Amino acid sequence: MGTDACRATGDMSYVYSCNPCFIRVRSWSDETVVYDVRTGETHLLGADAALLITALLQRPATVQELTEELRTEIGADEAAPVARLQSILHVLTSRELIQHRSS
């Protein structure tokens, strides 16, 4: 199995979470700013990333669960939601705003 496929499979099996002790969040219209208490970094998020953060602050979830929950809000076409969510999750993970573990 190729590297990309492994990564995709790995993403699908991860459980993502967001620890409310690590971040502070403020939202206005379609802009959300997140402050990382641990690093002092401040991030401006787009609407979709903000939705993900908000959802994960409620409870941990897999990509599949997030797709089901946010399909309407994110509003992408049938083929796009999973890939789009994975892309956003990857960015949020790289910024250490969310965490993941194997399910």
Added chain:
Amino acid sequence: MISIDVDPEIPRSLRGAGLFLNIGPFTVRLVSPMAEVADAMALFYDEQCRPGDADFADFHIRVCRPRNARRWYRPQVNFYVDDLAPFKPLPAAQAYPFFEWGLNWCIAQHAHHYLMIHAAVVETGGRALVLPGAPGSGKSTLCAALVCRGWRLLSDEFALVSLADGTLSALPRPVSLKNESIAVIRSFAPDAVIGPAALDTAKGTVAHLKPPPGTVQRAREAARPAWVMFPRYEQGARTRLARLGKGQTLMQLVEDSFNYNLLGAAGFEAGADLVDGSACFELSYGDLTDVVERLTALATTEG
């Protein structure tokens, strides 16, 4: 040329125990034997100074010539705070601006009970307009024009956002004008008190505008933020206000802050509260009369 009537107590205090200056929330004890410093204190801080024998000062500042040959040959001036010299000497003719720049540094280094943003702040009707901006953006010129047309000056350098309640504290000091803006403000407000110019500074030619009467008396009146506007002067441009998202505004204020990175979550919350309570804009302008009228009308309409 301005004729300054110097109270003899001012130079006497400056040469002795020190001249105490009440500058908003700060008390400064200034010692200086230099006549040009005494003249500046008499011109700009006459309502805020008292002879030295007070028991406390936030900053102990000394502005004086060096003891070496540069005391006479191409004379220089040093700035000391708590007997430490954080800067290299400057030409003696820049003694008074050096005091103002050094005081800026003192405040930026120590006043961490505020979120401090590099911004001019003016107020009308209890509501504050915050004008953040890098040097050269035109914020000081716009600030000067607004205070010459009835807005109250809180500060031309620092937005002092209280971490306790989000209000903006006043820091009444002379407004620093640079280069072409000196003549612009002289023309805009012929009755304004502008001190002598210091030439060939790192910022070009610099002069200072004395805050209008009544500013100092209201120094203890904080104000609620109502507008955040990022000014940009463009010659010939029409006055234009473009709405800015609050998230974008907060991110820019973070960049413009002196101490956001030191304050942790408290700084984030203070900045977020500031934009939360404010209408946020980018402001471009080319005509001072027009932009002052527009902003005054905006404040009146929204009042």
